[in-house]
Each structure stands twice: as structure tokens, then as C-alpha cells.
Amino acid sequence: MTTVKPRGKMVNAFNPDAPSELSERERQMVEDRHHVLAPSYRLFYQEPVHIVRGLGTRLWDGDGTEFLDAYNNVVSVGHGRPEVIGAVERQMRQLCTHTRYLHEGILGYANDLLGTLRETMPEAQLMFTCTGSEANDLAVRIAKYHTGHEGVIVTSEAYHGNSDLTAGFSPSLGDRSPLGTWVRQIPAPDSYRIRADDIAPMMLQQVRSQIEDLQRRGNGLAAFIVDSIFASDGIFADPTDFLKPVADLVHEAGGLFIADEVQCGFARTGSHMWGHARHHVQPDLMTMGKPMGNGYPVAGVAARPEVVAEFGYDQRYFNTFGGNTVAMAAAQATLDVILGEELQANSQRVGALIQAGLNDLAAEYEQLGDVRGSGLYIAAECVTDPETKAPDAQTAAAIVNGMRKRRVLISATGPNANVLKIRPPLVFSEQDVDWLLSCLEQTLREDLLALVATR
Template sequence: MPNAFVPGQGNLSAEDEALVKRRYKLLGPAYRLMYESPLHIVRGEGVWLYDSTGRPYLDVYNNVTSIGHCHPRVVEAVRSQVGMLATNTRYLHSLILDYAEKLLSTFPAALSNVMFACTGSEANDLALRIAKSFTGGTGIIVTQTAYHGITEAVSEFSPSLGKPVNLGAHVRTVPAPALYRSVDGDVAGKFTRDVQAAIDDLLRHGIKPAILIVDSLFTSDGVLADPAGFLAGAVKAIRDAGGLFVADEVQPGFARTGEHMWGFERHGVVPDMVTLGKPMGNGQPISGVVVRPDIVKSFGENARYFNTFGGNAVSCAAAMAVLEAIQEEGLQQNARDVGAYLGAGLRRLQEKRDIVGDVRGAGLFFGLEVVKDKQGMIADRERTTRIVNKMRDDGVLISICGGGYNVLKIRPPLVFSRDNADMFLDTLEKALQDV
């Protein structure tokens, strides 16, 4: 894990050192903390997180609470619903249907069914089950640094989890469609050829393709947004092979890209399935699979689907509040406008600093690639980590992504303002100068 805390290091208070030891004793060794000196966060509001001393940190990373920490609409919706009813989907209840209608109205008409779960991992697991039922195949194609979840099945096609987590024999990885460092700029053509080569290799080994699944902003691969439209050829290739295209919108979705509600819309394609998670309930666990009805038909006829907490009334109330906030408070417009302002500031820094090799993204989601110098374009993981930790010390939180662990992951809440952007840019400029 990039930018992970190493026990025994960091500048921790006696209280936080005791918490680290207690955490390790009780939760075991598999959990990780971020930053060289972990944060002890006790409260959140809007774009801010507050530590145990009351110090504020500008949160430019956490898209779980994508419309801001403790958004009043969500807080009230959860408070009201939990005091009235919290139950599963085996009883009739209008709220889940009201939310389903509102959610589906934001998708292309062909995607007219939705199934609910609790996490993005569960949603991708369910999407795979549906795809295998519909196609009769098992083959999966993902990018080389993709992350899609942590269940047994999904971890097998999440190569970013690292070598200790084995990829499935039915999984093929392809290079991410990156314009930066591209030899000829033909991102679409290369990605299509790479996906076709993966399809051919699956078939050669007697494995029928089931899905091509991508995060439509290729977040774990380093936030790869341009040129818009590069997915179309690869989508056609997987469908021609009898497989399905799944858009993982856990990170790019819910107005994140500004111009569109969903990341896949930038590419002019309609997926066969779309998976949702993290920002859907602004912290309340809820996720979903949006799917064409003809695809889910045979699955539903032959297998029951039940998730005890998936689509429960409290989570649906939170999710409804999120959609209402996005649509009624102009948050997609804000992502577009403030995102353009922030992007312009990042590109100014790119012009001034030789270690900033590339700036890319859409709406309020950017990747800034840190390199040893612009000419060599060699990934600089060490300085990237120093930048992130310097910014953390100066009160601004971001993280790292990309195969070389050298891309600053910049993903503020949709309520981010120009003043917030100015603070972020000033802090980033200082950190770039320091390293």
C-alpha cells in the first residue's frame, strides 16, 4: 500500500501511539493506516476533518462522503428513518422503489433494473454472478492496476492489491489506456487491440469471456480521462466475443466528472451493467448494480438474490438525500466549474515545476503525475510520498495512485469551493517546492 504508516515510525503523541498499539492488538496485522504519522480524526463537517486536538484538515481525498462530511440532508434523512423503520427488502416498502425510480432516471433507458447491496465489492461480486449466468463464460478482463473490491471472487480481478493476492486463472490484465507516454497518441486503438488480445488469449485457453470491467476514470491506474471516447472499440470487442461491459462507477460516478452524472457517459457508450458504491449513501453503506433487464432475467429466474442489509430503508433514505442534494444544490455544476478552476491551477503548477509531468482528470477528480524530470518521464515514488506527507503536515489531505505510486490522487467533495481550491493549490505549491 502506498503511503502506509510503518509502526514504530512517525511523529505520534503518546495518546496516538497507545491507540496504534491497541488497534494492532485488537484488529490484527492486516489493517493499514495512511500517512507517515496517522491522523486521529474525531469529527467532520463539509470539506473539513478535525483531529483530536481540534485542528482542521482540508479533505481533498475522501469520496465516500462525496457531498461533504455530515451533510445536513443525509444526517436528517438517516435520523428520521432510523427512528421509524429499518428493515430488509422482503417486506413491501415504497422508499426503496421511490429511490430506485429516481436513481434509474439518471441512466440511459436501456438500464432499467437495479439491485442493491452494501459495498462496491458486493456490487462487483453480484455483477460477475449475473454476467456468468447470462454469458455462460467466466473470463474477466481488467487493467493492470485495477481495483474492484475485496471479496474472494473480486480480489482475483483486483491486481492493485499486489502479488500476495493471486489473480484468477480466468483473469487477463491489459495496460491501462494512458495518453501520457503514449507513442502515437492512439489511446483508443491500442486499448482496443490490447482487449482483443486478452479475449484471444482467454479463448485459446478454453475460457469463454464474461466481462470487461473498468473504472471509467481508471482511478487506480492513475486517473486516466482523455481522450474522451476511447472505450468504444474495447466495448465492441468484448460484446463481439459474447461478453459484457461493466462500468465500475464507484469512484467516477454521482456527478464526479462534472459534465456528466456517470463517468461512462464521457465515452459515448451504454454499459451492460453499472456498479455503484462508496458515495451512494455519503457514508451510509449502500451499493448497487444497474443492469439491462434482459441480462438479469435468467439469473433472477434461476437464483434468489437477497442481501440482509442491501437496500434497507435507512440506507435508501441516505441515498435519496444524496441524489436530492446533487440535483437540487447544483453539485454537478459545481464539480464542473470548480473543477475547471482547480484544473487550471494544477496546469499552472505543471508549467512551473519540472517534477510535474502530467495533470489529467475530469470535474473534481485529478491525477498529478510526479516524475524525476519532464524529459525522462520517470516515475518518482519517493518524492510523491514526501509531497503527500508534507501536505498532510500542512493541513491538506490527498493520497497516491498509479502503477508507479507516483500520481497524486486529488478527489475533493463535490461541495469544494474556489477558496478551498486556492488553499489546496497554495499548499501543493509549497510541498512541490520543498521536495
């Protein structure tokens, strides 16, 4: 098979030119993908998984082999969730239309969703989109219009979307994906390599410096946008004392603070419903998406009324599918399950079990240099040397693929692709934790020996 070598960064990607044990049917599917799909569509794992069915935290391939899903956060309340499926089917049979007609569904869901924001955004108003990229695109448009400024500050490996605008402030897309001239980057709060007491002053100094540069060059500051779990930067959950001072500094400069909750929202971090609440921040704008409809595409922006007022009246913004009746039914059913089954508490409890097990393994295997996270967003950083803390992407890839071989799906993240990413559905159970940790222990014990022998 002839392939074009991708120039962008690849994390845990399938290499079609490498030897593999794919069946003839799967080889044909890979060949067909090469011919009919653009080269940006890349498969996970050295041995790709042919998934045909999912239920709860489990997935099954074409041969009926069962896998544990410790990666997918889009289906936050579990694969094949009957409440969401039923709500979507009922609404689709009855009506699917846009937001320019009166309908109870959007009002009921909006009120319930805003009820989860009373602590940090008590008077917020909502705008609905289809994807997190659209939500971040809209939020930055609002910020630029409200402030009259252009500048946007992000962390060094941030990912905020794949529209033209959001790709322009998503450095994780790679060096060949151009950033806007109005974009400035600051280092991530690397709690593994920076003392906790030093992170807040470092972040303030970095943000202040970039604000000054934007002002000097005539851009001014429109917004600081941040995913408070720093997912693409390597997953940094703590400390939680530095974002509020940053928000204060941003406001002093005339900018807005945007909390990107696409990955860390909807109970994912366990202690709070929203990631920014862990940091005691009151955002001007908050974006959401991914798990909002448990697989149905729905996303949105929450905004302080004074921030969105002029934009709402002056700009002719409309989204044909954003907030449609079926999307609202899916989102309502998903939120009802999260709240009704107390999945925030489950995220905190089960996430703590995973971190405890990872710390036990890290005490035995020095390749796991750091364990961190919050709720069910967890990282284990792989290093070549615990003293120098040098990143080790090769070990991370070996572990991810060793877990896949043992039918447990995780991934890797971070600027050096050396951080194991464990991000399962919120319904992850203690039984699931046992399977995850036992397979990880087996992978470390067996596969790392083979990896060391080849070095």
C-alpha cells in the first residue's frame, strides 16, 4: 500500500506500512479508507480495532471480542444509553426543526443547564451550536466584538477546534498549522516540573508579558481561553489557585476569560460539574460540547448577558442545526442521567481508585514518573529517567498498544506524546477499574521488559 507520510504530529497512530496481524477483511478496509478518505483520517493503535457495537463501558469488535473503553468521553453516560436513544427517537418521530419556532424542549433544557451554573455564571444566557469547535469559534467572535480587540492568549499545546478561526489558536494541531498573528502562547502549568508555589506567579508573569506584547502591536486583548484540565498540554489538574488571578489580570486589560469546558465539563473532573469551578473562576464565556448529547452532536456557549448583548443585536448569527429539537432531547436525557445517577460523585470516587492504583504501579515502575488528574480525567506521564524527567514517547506508545492487545483502550497526549490518557465514560465501575489496572500491571511487567531489551 502506498501512503503519503503525514507531516503533523501523530499520537498512537496506525502505520499502514508496518507489519501487522490484520485479517484480510480489515486489510481491505484499511485499503478502502486510503482510497476514499482524506489522509487526515488516521486510525488508532498499531493493530486497529474494528468496533461494531458498544454498551455501557464495553465495546465489541467484528469477531465479538469484548473491549473495555477507558478513553471515550463523548458517550459520557455510556454507549448505547437507552434513555438518550429513546429521547432522540421519540423527538425525531415527532419533530426536528430549528430554533426560530417556539418549542418547550429548548427552554426546559436551557433552564436545567443554567441551574448547574448558578455558582459561577448565575445570570448566563445560552447559544447553541453543533460542535465544540463551533462553540469556541462563536465565543471568540463574541469576545472580539465585545472588546473591540483581536488578541487571544492560549497555552502552548492547546486545542480549541478545527474551524479556520479555532485552528488559528490551537497550537496542538502542529507546526504546519498556522496560528493567527493575533495569537500568543504561554507555557502550560506543568505541575510535574514546576513547584506548586511557583505556578501562579509564572502564569501571571507569562500572561502579563503577552498582554503587553499584544497591546504594543495594536491588537489588544480580546480573550484568554483555557481548558482548565489542560488536556492537550499533558493533563494538569492541580494546583487550582492560579486561574482566578489570571482572570483578574485579563479583565484589567479589557479582555474576557473564556472557559473551554468541551473536555472537562459535565462532571468529568468529579469534584465539580464544571472544570473552571475547581479554580473558583467566574467566566465571561463558557463553551461546551463533546459529551453534551452522549454521541448526538450538540454544543453551546454560556455568556454573561452584558457580554453577548450587543453581539446578539448587531450580528446576524443563526445556526440551522444548533439547538434543534432533537439535539435538545438528546442533551436533556444526557443531563438527566448525569444528575439522576449522581455521575459526578461516581467520577470522583472511581477516579480516585484509578489514581491510587496508578500510584501503586508508579512506585514499582519508575517509567511512570507522575500520576495526576481529577475525577475521570487521569494522566500517567512516561519518562526515561525519574531524575531528569525526560519524556518517553516510546514507552507510552508501547503501553497504549500493550493495553489494546489486552483489550483495554486508552490513548496518549501531551506535546511529547508521552502522557497516558485515561478518560472513560462517567459510568466506569469498580469492576472496570480492576480490569484496567490488572491489564496495565501486566503490560508494564511483560511489555516493558521487551521494550528495554530492544534499546
